[in-house]
Amino acid sequence: MSSYAKVIVLGSPITKSNFKLHNSQGRAILPSNSGKYHDKFALYEQEIAYIARSQNPDIVLAESLIAILKVYYKSEKRHPDTINITKSIFDGIEKSGLIINDAQIRKIMVEEFYDKENPRFELELFGESTYSISYSIEKIENIGEKRLYTPIKKSLVSKNKEILPNNNSLSPNCCSICKKILPPDDFISGDKGKTLICRNCFKKLF
Incomplete structure (x- = not known):
């Protein structure tokens, strides 16, 4: 039984950490055929699954594993958070x-x-029965240039909501699929409120 596998997937890695849709039972789901932007998350997972299997035919790793993941982004300035990838x-x-x-x-x-x-990303998986990992952190004698980060400014009010007449509460705007106005508390939301789907369109997706 193999205790090692390597997967290389070309293309800019993406993350779904900020996207979630839930079905009527409250379970998180990931649609792939809605024709909308969020389909890319499910399609990316399917691509990874296909490539991982084609690169490692007949291999199943059933034991506890050590993972070494190297993520290569196209741009140094604009890319997903590595911690979420x-x-x-x-x-x-x-x-x-x-x-x-x-x-x-x-x-x-x-x-x-x-x-x-x-x-791309390159992932190596090692079975703990055969491999171990060690690392060391050393202080640099000649301190190099610091890579500094600035806070991200967030809007106080969601762009997907508006104040309706004779109503003091915020209510969603319209369905992302059929574009119809959504009644309060009768819709499915995802991606932290950026994606809104009416229940009729939601049922057609699944």
Whole structure:
């Protein structure tokens, strides 16, 4: 039984960490055929699953694992948060059948790189019965230039909501699919309120 696998998926990695839709039972779902922007998250997972299986035919890792993930972004200035990128990747790896469950990942190291010509991610999985991991952190003698980050300004009021006449509460604007005005408290929301779907359109998706 193999205790090692490697997956390389070309293209700019994406994350679904800020996107969620829920069905009538309250379970999180990820539509892939709505014709909307958020379909890309499910399609990306499917792409990962297909490539992971094609690159590792007949391999199933069933034991606890060490994961080394190297993410290569196209741009140094604009890219997803690396700390969130693992969710989409490991959901896709789990769907491939290469692993049983992403809970098998007990140790993980994630590194961020930049490759304008060849954005991608490279994932290596090591079985803990065969491999171990060690690392060290050392103070740099000649301190280099600091990479500084600035706070992100957020709007106080969602762009997807408006104040309706004779109503003091905020209410959603319209369905993202059929574009009809949504009645208060009778819709499905996702992506932190950025995506709004009426219940009729929602039922057609699933």
